Amino acid sequence: MTEIIAKSSGVHWPSDKVTTIPYSVYTDEAQYHLEHEKIFKGATWNYLCLAAELPDPGSYFVSQIGETPIIVTRDLDGELNAFVNRCSHRGSLLCLKKSGKAENLTCVYHAWSFNLKGDLDGVAFQRGVKRQGGMPEHFCKGDHNLRKLRVTEFSGLVFGSFSDDAPEIEEYLGSEISSRIRRVLKKPLRIIGHNTQILNNNWKLYFENAKDSYHASILHTFFTTFEINRLNQQGGIIVDSSGGHHVSYSMIDPSLSNEVYGNQNIRSAKDEYRLADWSLLESIDEYGDGVTLQILTVFPGLVLQQIHNAIAVRQIVPTSVDTTELVWTYIGFEDDDDAMIERRLKQANLVGPAGFISMEDGAVGNFVQRGIAGTDEDVSVVMMGGESAESQPFRATETSVRGFWKKYRSLMEGIVPNA
Amino acid sequence: MNENKRHLIENLMADYSAAIDSKDLERWPELFTEDGRYRVTNSEDYNQGYQHGAIWANSRGMLRDRISALREANVYEEQRYRHVSDAARLITEDEQNGTITVSSNFIVVRTMHTGDTQLFASGMYIDRIKFQDDSALFAERIVVCDSQKIDTLLAIPL
Ligand code: FES
Ligand SMILES: [Fe+2]
Numbered sequence: 001m002t003e004i005i006a007k008s009s010g011v012h013w014p015s016d017k018v019t020t021i022p023y024s025v026y027t028d029e030a031q032y033h034l035e036h037e038k039i040f041k042g043a044t045w046n047y048l049c050l051a052a053e054l055p056d057p058g059s060y061f062v063s064q065i066g067e068t069p070i071i072v073t074r075d076l077d078g079e080l081n082a083f084v085n086r087c088s089h090r091g092s093l094l095c096l097k098k099s100g101k102a103e104n105l106t107c108v109y110h111a112w113s114f115n116l117k118g119d120l121d122g123v124a125f126q127r128g129v130k131r132q133g134g135m136p137e138h139f140c141k142g143d144h145n146l147r148k149l150r151v152t153e154f155s156g157l158v159f160g161s162f163s164d165d166a167p168e169i170e171e172y173l174g175s176e177i178s179s180r181i182r183r184v185l186k187k188p189l190r191i192i193g194h195n196t197q198i199l200n201n202n203w204k205l206y207f208e209n210a211k212d213s214y215h216a217s218i219l220h221t222f223f224t225t226f227e228i229n230r231l232n233q234q235g236g237i238i239v240d241s242s243g244g245h246h247v248s249y250s251m252i253d254p255s256l257s258n259e260v261y262g263n264q265n266i267r268s269a270k271d272e273y274r275l276a277d278w279s280l281l282e283s284i285d286e287y288g289d290g291v292t293l294q295i296l297t298v299f300p301g302l303v304l305q306q307i308h309n310a311i312a313v314r315q316i317v318p319t320s321v322d323t324t325e326l327v328w329t330y331i332g333f334e335d336d337d338d339a340m341i342e343r344r345l346k347q348a349n350l351v352g353p354a355g356f357i358s359m360e361d362g363a364v365g366n367f368v369q370r371g372i373a374g375t376d377e378d379v380s381v382v383m384m385g386g387e388s389a390e391s392q393p394f395r396a397t398e399t400s401v402r403g404f405w406k407k408y409r410s411l412m413e414g415i416v417p418n419a
Numbered sequence: 420m421n422e423n424k425r426h427l428i429e430n431l432m433a434d435y436s437a438a439i440d441s442k443d444l445e446r447w448p449e450l451f452t453e454d455g456r457y458r459v460t461n462s463e464d465y466n467q468g469y470q471h472g473a474i475w476a477n478s479r480g481m482l483r484d485r486i487s488a489l490r491e492a493n494v495y496e497e498q499r500y501r502h503v504s505d506a507a508r509l510i511t512e513d514e515q516n517g518t519i520t521v522s523s524n525f526i527v528v529r530t531m532h533t534g535d536t537q538l539f540a541s542g543m544y545i546d547r548i549k550f551q552d553d554s555a556l557f558a559e560r561i562v563v564c565d566s567q568k569i570d571t572l573l574a575i576p577l
Binding site: 098191192193194195196197198199200219221222224225226275276277279280325330341342345346348349352353354356359360362363366 | 459460461463464469470471472473474475476477478479480481483484485487488491492493494495496567568569570571572573574
């Protein structure tokens with residue numbers, strides 16, 4: 001093995017490149033702890049929820065950044081706020097419900113209460129009871145507000161940051177990623193459902209999987225088994241300059257008509273592998289650009305997916321060094337008619353914990369986690385499509401996986417790796 | 420609900436669990452009507468009126484496709500379910516089109532090929548049942564899981 005040039009906690013990187021990844025990065029407790037400081041609380045924007053989850057003044061929604069519990073609120077002025085879901089008195093979880101409406105947030109333990117901007121409003125028995133007890137004269141409520149985060153909204157996505165060093169969201173995303181988010185979330189959203197997939201693996205294994213276009217047609221054989229041939233599919237990968245965000249897309253020739261888009265799934269001549277109900281795949285080109293699939297990631301924990309007319313956001317929530325939750329929110333648009341909603345519900349069979357082309361992703365991270373158990377010394381190899389992390393006009397590549405490690409190592413080690 | 424119908428419903432429920440637990444999965448779609456509906460949701464989504472299902476079908480064809488995908492396309496570790504459910508309770512009886520809506524409770528225990536066994540799902544079935552030629556079929560089965568969390572993946576239907 002080459003000279004060890006970088007070391008963070010128990011993890012030894014064999015070189016300054018991003019083509020060999022030490023397995024200990026998925027198992028080392030100290031590394032996981034350090035990720036909270038350098039990544040989740042570092043100069044990043046962490047996806048929290050959809051703005052549509054906070055429809056009215058007084059709405060609140062509970063989320064997470066790393067393992068830190070977060071509350072997002074829409075205050076009585078209609079502004080979004082985010083703060084740690086932890087009472088500033090003795091640290092009790094403040095908000096015990098997943099979502100709801102409230103005028104203020106009152107802790108159940110000793111009834112300190114906070115307004116929806118996170119400011120401490122009331123301290124029970126502050127003046128004592130019958131002039132006995134109470135807080136000292138110099139106690140100042142303004143010194144005991146909730147731990148507030150920066151919060152920003154982009155195309156209906158709400159992000160939070162613990163750090164003043166994260167640039168404004170559009171700069172953080174870069175212009176190509178920004179425009180690909182705007183493309184999908186082009187009008188007011190309607191939520192059509194939720195579920196959460198428990199992943200028995202380190203959070204990074206899922207994030208890498210979402211960025212890994214190499215495995216797509218190999219692990220997921222639904223389209224090939226049923227010989228659903230896809231006409232004129234072209235595609236590529238866009239990696240932003242930081243490496244952390246990516247877009248993978250495939251499209252049919254945009255000069256073909258909408259009818260061709262819908263009928264692109266040429267039926268198999270063989271009878272043995274045929275779908276009984278083809279309506280599953282009857283899609284329409286709602287964006288008018290022929291793009292049938294766009295998977296987009298935002299570092300460190302968001303996946304935005306459009307597969308035909310199935311649109312979803314996935315939030316990657318670490319729950320321990322080797323467990324993760326994947327929070328799925330399935331969406332359509334406010335102006336969808338009944339036929340469009342039904343189309344989205346049908347095509348949602350392709351994705352999610354039971355998805356025809358995604359269920360394997362819930363298990364494969366665990367295959368890796370089990371495969372690397374007890375291993376401190378070995379590394380994985382990420383060389384498909386080269387050694388750098390640039391955008392590429394094809395999908396048989398691991399360029400966006402290398403991009404992930406470029407961003408990851410930049411934050412963890414403070415030096416941009418050779419990618 | 421007369422005794423005969425109750426008896427047919429009991430048989431249908433027993434067939435359903437047996438088909439899945441004994442891996443006779445091809446039998447599963449045949450317990451639904453031609454335009455039978457099936458959906459796996461969770462109580463949070465169900466109570467808020469969200470229509471999405473982790474599995475969502477509105478035809479027997481879609482259910483057959485689920486099974487052929489499981490057999491031919493999808494990759495998942497060898498596993499089996501054990502259903503335990505209680506007696507169906509009448510919710511409504513629609514005399515006009517001869518359907519009966521019932522609900523029942525269920526738990527599903529999943530055992531992996533490694534021997535690891537876990538309580539995989541619990542919840543409620545809400546069923547609209549149709550009667551044809553002296554047998555009962557599901558016109559609709561909504562699987563309302565108590566939890567919105569699904570461990571690893573949902574391959575075999577609940
Ligand atoms: S811990 Fe919240 S009021 Fe005491
Ligand atoms: Fe995948």
